[in-house]
Amino acid sequence: MDTPLEKALSTLVFTFHKYSGREGNKLTLSKRELKELVKEELGLGEKMKKPGGIxxxxxxxxxxxxxxxxxxxxTAFLSALCMSYNDFFQEEEK
Ligand SMILES: [Ca+2]
Structure with a gap:
């Protein structure tokens, strides 16, 4: 049975491939694929609508x-997101 962390890691990998396989190079995200990923998986649709957002x-x-x-x-993007989540939860505890 997978631990929560193992599940989280699978999700990170699976999510990348779910979008990277949509067009062009199947092992990279195009700008459109990245936009869809952040919109659908991170709820950043509104931010991405702003001019120049994406x-x-x-x-x-x-x-x-x-x-x-x-x-x-x-992974560098996720790592940065992970650090901001950590900062957020540390602020919450104060
Ligand atoms: Ca690149």
């Missing part, structure tokens, strides 16, 4: 500037 996110995540988000770039 472009800014794409620019900040695309470290090697190839206009695609590969798995490594995706």
């Amino acid at each position: 472009d800014e996110l794409m620019k900040s995540l695309d470290r090697n500037c190839d206009q695609e988000i590969d798995f490594k770039e995706y």
Whole structure:
């Protein structure tokens, strides 16, 4: 039986591939795939509607500037999100 952390890790990997396989390179996220992922999985639809919202996110995540988000770039994104969640919960405890 998977522990919650193991399940979380599977979800992180599965979620990437759920979107990366939609168009173009199946192992990377295009801008459209990234937009769909953050909208559907992170509830950031409203933020992404703002002019330049998705472009800014794409620019900040695309470290090697190839206009695609590969798995490594995706994990850096999740790592940053994870740290902000941690900060949030630490603030809550104060
Ligand atoms: Ca890239």
